[in-house]
Amino acid sequence: MKDAVETKRDLEASRNGIKALISIGLAWAFDAMDFSILTFVLxxxxxDYHVPLTLxxxxxxxxxxxxxxGGFFGGLLGDYWGRKxxxxxxxFWFAVFEFLTGFSIDFTLLYVVRIFYGIGMGAMYANGTPMLMELMPTKWRGIASGIMQSGFSFGFIFxxxxxxxxxxxxxWHGLFYVACIPAVLVAIYIWWQLPESTRWKNERAEQTSKKVPISQLFNQGHTWSTIHAAIISVLAFSVTYPINVFYATLLTKNGHFDTAVVADTIILLNVAGIIGNVIGGYVSDLIGRKWVIVISGIATLFCSFLFLDITNDTLRIVFxxxxxxxxxGGVWAAIPTYIAEHFRTSVRSTGQGTTYHFGAALGGAIVPLIVSSVAPYVGGLAWSMTYSVAIASVLISVFALLYKETKGMELE
Structure with missing residues (x-):
């Protein structure tokens, strides 16, 4: 009888994990889609607004x-109020401001609306990723991490x-009116079909104080975990975001390709990203999170010269x-579970949301600005992208080696 009860519980946990993987993965994909549309219309x-590339x-x-x-305050909300x-x-927040992006009648309004959109995007990851990792069985967290992270590539393809x-x-304005619809449908599904994280509920029930213990991020031996998670996040964004932000622009301005070629190239880039995420996530359950990051970082270093010869069709397609x-793909495959495994359940949303988006703020926001700013001084956008991606690839490989392996560990 006991075995039957445990089997039923395991089956229910597996079903919930699969539903969480599909729905949260789609939420991340549509979040990424809404973000990515902007890069196509720079x-x-x-x-329209008579501004230079840097602006x-x-x-x-x-x-x-x-x-x-969004990652910090959304994480606090998730640790206090619940992930779901x-x-x-x-x-719902980022969908509303995605819709309002289409109504931006001048550059200042566009800027403000996209800032509010970013808050919702940050809060989504701060709650979705911990919830998924807490609902997934330990042995599947790596592959779940890779599949979920591939949602960003699916978003770019969409x-x-x-x-x-x-x-x-x-x-370009009209694109934003339709892009928000799928995310709203996923949010409705999550509300009706996904359970709250049992691990979070149990943790909250055991706490004598209902305040979120933010101090746990920097005490009881967790200081290096928090700092390391932030560094890895910064470097992961630094590897990827110059590509995400500028590759379509490089193809348009340097390659003089038409809309179809630009779109097809970006689709190829992200199909490869999906493959890399899924394979990397699976492999991270075999050889470890940090080794997937190290191997992928070294491989990215050798591929970073792609941007210097995009007019050669064969080289452009292969590289x-x-x-x-x-x-x-590979660099990011293990990131969702790797960062989640840096933190305790009581502060996982806050810790993961804050460190991940600290990486977004520096590696994802400031590094692309640096890339565009220094481009005139280093031989153009192609050289600037190459230098940036190559340096970040080396650094992320080094820092991944400076932290313990977390493969197979139980979430605290």
Whole structure:
């Protein structure tokens, strides 16, 4: 009888884990889609609002920087109020401001709206990732991490498809009106179908004080865990975001490719990213989280010269796939579970949301600004992207080696 009860409990946990993986993975994909559309229309923003590339790219950077506030306050809300309600609220938040992006009648309004959008985006990750890791059985966390992180690549593909098929009909403003709809549907599904994290509920029930113990991030031997999570996040974003933000622009301005070629190249990049995330997530359950990051970082270093010769079709196709496999995919495959395993349940949303989006603020927001700013002085955007990605790839490999392996550990 006891075995039957335990079997039923295990089956229910597996079903909940699968539902969480699909729904939270889709939420992240549509979040990424909404963010990524902006990168396809930077040229339009430059033309319509008469701003240089640095200012246009600054919109994406401001959005990314705002994610830090969303990650911190959304994480606090998730640790105090629960993962599920906070996750649903954050999805509705960013969907509303995605819709309002289309109504931006001048550059200042666009800037402000995207900052508010970034707050919701940060809160979504701060609650969705811990919730998924807490609902998944330990042996599946690595592959779940890779599949969920591949949602960002799916988001880029969805954005590329929308851009390719609807840009001519809707214009760049209209793209944002339709992009928010799928996320709202996923939020409704999560509210009705996903349970709250049992691990979070048990932790809250055992606490004598209902305040979120933020001090745990920097005491009881956890200081290095928090600092290391922040450093790894900064470097992971530094590897990927110059590519995410500028590759479409590089293809358009340096390569002089038309809309179809640009979209197809970005789709290839992110298909490779999906493959890299899934394989990397699976392998991280075999050889460890940090070794997947190290191997992928070294491979990205050798692929970073792609940007210097994008007009050669063969090289562009081959190296777009490889850099997607290792930088968009491999480096990131283990990040969701790796960062989650740095923190205790009582502060996991706050810790993961804050350190991940600290990485977004520095690596995802400031590094692209640096890349665009120094481009005129180092031979152009292609050289600037190459230097940035290569340096970040070396550093993330080094810092991954400076922390313990977390493969197979039980969440505290």
């Amino acid at each position: 040229v339009d923003i430059m033309k 246009a790219a600054g919109v994406a950077s401001a959005t990314t920087f705002a994610r830090l506030g 309600a906070s996750l649903v609220l954050s999805i 954005a590329a498809l929308i851009y390719r098929n609807w840009y001519g009909f809707l214009g 777009t796939f490889l850099i997607g496999l290792f930088s968009i």
